[in-house]
Amino acid sequence: MDNKVKKIVAISSSPSKGRNSDTMLDHFISGMENYGKDLISVEKFYLDDIYLDHYDYGNRLGPTEKEVDFKNLALKMDKADGIVIATPTYNFSVPASLKNLVDRIRFIALDLDKKNVLGQPVGKFKRHRMFFLVSGGSPKLVQKILFFLFPPFWLRVVFMYYGSFKLNAFYSGDTKSFQNPKILKKCFKKGERFAKRVI
Numbered sequence: 053m054d055n056k057v058k059k060i061v062a063i064s065s066s067p068s069k070g071r072n073s074d075t076m077l078d079h080f081i082s083g084m085e086n087y088g089k090d091l092i093s094v095e096k097f098y099l100d101d102i103y104l105d106h107y108d109y110g111n112r113l114g115p116t117e118k119e120v121d122f123k124n125l126a127l128k129m130d131k132a133d134g135i136v137i138a139t140p141t142y143n144f145s146v147p148a149s150l151k152n153l154v155d156r157i158r159f160i161a162l163d164l165d166k167k168n169v170l171g172q173p174v175g176k177f178k179r180h181r182m183f184f185l186v187s188g189g190s191p192k193l194v195q196k197i198l199f200f201l202f203p204p205f206w207l208r209v210v211f212m213y214y215g216s217f218k219l220n221a222f223y224s225g226d227t228k229s230f231q232n233p234k235i236l237k238k239c240f241k242k243g244e245r246f247a248k249r250v251i
């Protein structure tokens with residue numbers, strides 16, 4: 053612990069505000085703030101409120117002039133000690149907006165001038181601790197068995213590619229998670245534990 057305030061970026065990527073993954077994120081944030089008190093600062097972003105174009109060669113090096121909010125988010129993600137991403141499961145993956153965000157942050161996440169032993173660019177998210185909160189319509193047991201068909205797997209892989217090896221996730225298969233006190237309490241506890249690890 054170095055007594056410096058740790059910065060957490062929390063991204064809610066469901067288009068449905070106040071529903072499952074968004075509410076799970078709110079409880080996770082409460083848990084972080086409860087544990088971290090003055091040692092943690094959390095900023096929440098709704099991905100759907102942020103304008104960003106799809107990735108193309110022209111915008112590969114960073115946000116364009118009209119992507120002001122995306123520039124702010126990317127800078128904060130770059131400097132963050134921890135990033136929490138809440139997402140629903142859409143067709144075995146994440147919503148297109150989240151996939152696009154992940155594609156667009158290559159300029160902060162990869163050092164394209166350096167190559168690792170596999171000939172891949174070197175990930176720059178080494179300091180970042182990650183947490184993925186995922187809601188889905190399939191029971192948790194199905195997600196456990198067919199883990200590779202659900203976002204926690206894909207998100208882990210891509211953020212490992214981006215350099216982070218401090219990754220955890222929580223999946224809820226209750227389509228009424230936002231009203232499920234047991235799930236929301238779990239998210240609160242996971243938030244506390246995440247804050248403890250970041251601090």
Ligand SMILES: Cc1cc2nc3c(=O)[nH]c(=O)nc-3n(C[C@H](O)[C@H](O)[C@H](O)COP(=O)(O)O)c2cc1C
Pocket residue numbers: 066067068071072073074139140141142143144145187188189190226227
């Ligand atoms: C377009 C779409 C695709 C979906 N695909 C899946 C899926 O592949 N697997 C799954 O378990 N649930 C799937 N679901 C269910 C959602 O993940 C589930 O309802 C989730 O709780 C929604 O989360 P939210 O309230 O945070 O948006 C899908 C829902 C929608 C609308």
